[in-house]
Amino acid sequence: MKFLDQAKVYIRSGDGGAGSVSFRREKFIEFGGPDGGDGGRGGDVWLEAVNGLNTLIDYRYQQHFKAKTGVHGMGRNMTGAKGADVTLKVPAGTQVFEEDNETLICDLTVVGQRFLLAKGGNGGFGNQHFKTSTNQAPRRANPGLPGEELNVWLRLKLIADAGLVGLPNAGKSTFLAAVTAAKPKIADYPFTTLHPGLGVARIDAREFVIADIPGLIEGAHEGVGIGDRFLGHVERTRVLLHLVSAQEENPGKAYKTVRGELDAYGHGLTDKVEILALCQVDTLDADARKKKVASLKRAAGRAPMLLSAVTGEGVEAVQRALMAVIAEARAQITAPVETRWDK
Template identity: 65%
Template sequence: MKFLDQAKVFLKSGDGGPGIVAFRREKFIEFGGPDGGDGGKGGDVVIEAVDGLNTLIDYRYQQHFKAPRGGHGMGKDRSGAKGEDIVLKVPVGTQVLDDDQETVLADMVEVGQRVVLLRGGDGGFGNAHYKSATNRAPRQSHPGWPGEERWVWLRLKLIADAGLVGLPNAGKSTFLAASSRAKPKIADYPFTTLQPNLGVVYVGEEEFVLADIPGLIEGAHEGSGLGDRFLGHVERTRVLLHLIDGTQEDVAEAYTIIRGELEAYGNGLDEKQEIIGLNKCDSLDDEEIAEKKAILEELADAPVMVLSGATGIGVPPVLFELLRRIKDAKVEEAEDSAPGRRHPVPVHLGERTMAEPGKELQLGNDHLDQDHPADDEDDEDDNAR
């Protein structure tokens, strides 16, 4: 199945059904009065995250989705049938963006999550709605209210625990194949990987999901080489494994380019935990490994792990470190979302004030020390008594 992570679709909810003009007709009842029912509500447009999908390829071949309109009202005060909802099934991790590709309308992060994107129009009134003491036989009805319509973008951002980043030919796909059962395309030329890949990594009795994205080039955050779309697939990860090809001349430049792209892309990518791996150590001698490792450690001010995805040298320690970082991140997330945890709350006192991240807003009691005219009047009344 081909991989597609972005699609533009047109959505339209159903129009409301028209009300009807009808009158009660029964034997021996000459003037039965109006009994025209209201029209039915139009169908909604709903998006649902489902398990088992990992691409938006279905939306390449069908871009227009229209929900049916509501049914006509009927006599005997019977309302029309509601239009059937239309449900768009998407992979978990799909975002729904407005036509400007910036405003997020929905973020589908859980299996079974459903969001109503467009609501169907209400049904029109039948003539029974218009009856009154002065208009006992109305011959008017409402045609129903129109539904909503809009163009939206569907963008898939894969959900993984860890992500692989690096320049083209850094050995990311080889590492993914060596650490999981994924079978990405591997070759000795740049840009072998043309689409993101996911692999489940087993470490002892535990597991995590690892995402491999195509190699990044300078200017990726601006869209060069589709880099801005590929970086979106590691936005949801908890830790990044930055692989650097040890056989290239300038490892410092390779590290700096990727770090610069992460910072320029934003969305917190440059703030994620990072493990630096000097890859392809099987092609280097001990002196070269020590020299390039020292250069990277001085530049990044962090330890560098040496490995070879092709031979498996150093891969297990990297996997254990990835698992440890992921577990630590999960613990921090659980603590942050604990019910009893206090969070800073913005408070409005005359002027708008905001709490700084990581700090609680402290409210002083200075306002209690101020003299209030009402208090002075109370004191004078007490003295007079």
């Protein structure tokens, strides 16, 4: 499936139906009086987070959404039916911004959450409302009110428990493929991963979701390489797994480069719990391994875990370290509070 994490859409709620001009006509009732019903309310435009989606690709091909107009009022004081609603289905983690792409409207983080983006116009009054002592047969009715229209940006930030960060070719996709059923592209050249990927890992009968994003290089926050636009997909994670390749000449420098980009991006990424691992250690002999570990320890201020997704060395230990942080974070989550959104 193609990946798209940002889309601009035009939405319009339905206009209200017009009120009716009608008079009661029955046998033996000479002056029946007005009985024109009100118009129905226009359809609403809703946003709903649903399961099974992790991209906004559907909104590349359709960008205009309009709810139906309310049905016009009818005689016998019959109110028109409400216009049909339109629901935009998006992945959990989708944010909606105004046309300036900066002002946040809503943030759907849980499957099943709904938000009313545009309310349908009210229906017009039928002529029954305009009867007075001096005008017993009014021949006027109100048109329905117009619906709301606006352009909005949809921006997806994937929901995952753990995020993989590191330089290109650090082994992130290899690790993701080793611990999940995901099948990311793996090759021996930089930027093999061009879009974020998700996988579900399982350890000790417990599961957690891992997000893999394209590698960062120095200057990514200024647009160098793929840039830092995909860092938003690890903003919501509970823990970062920072992978440094054992094939780096200076692992300490590689670590500082990525940390510098995380700091430049902001949004609290450097405040997240970070598990550091030196990966691809199967390519090193004992002496080289010691030197690389020492370099990384000096830069990070702590010893890294050792990992090889190819041989399996350290894979379970890293998974358990991630799961420990995630389990602690999950235990601190309180029950969700009902909001006005889905009333």
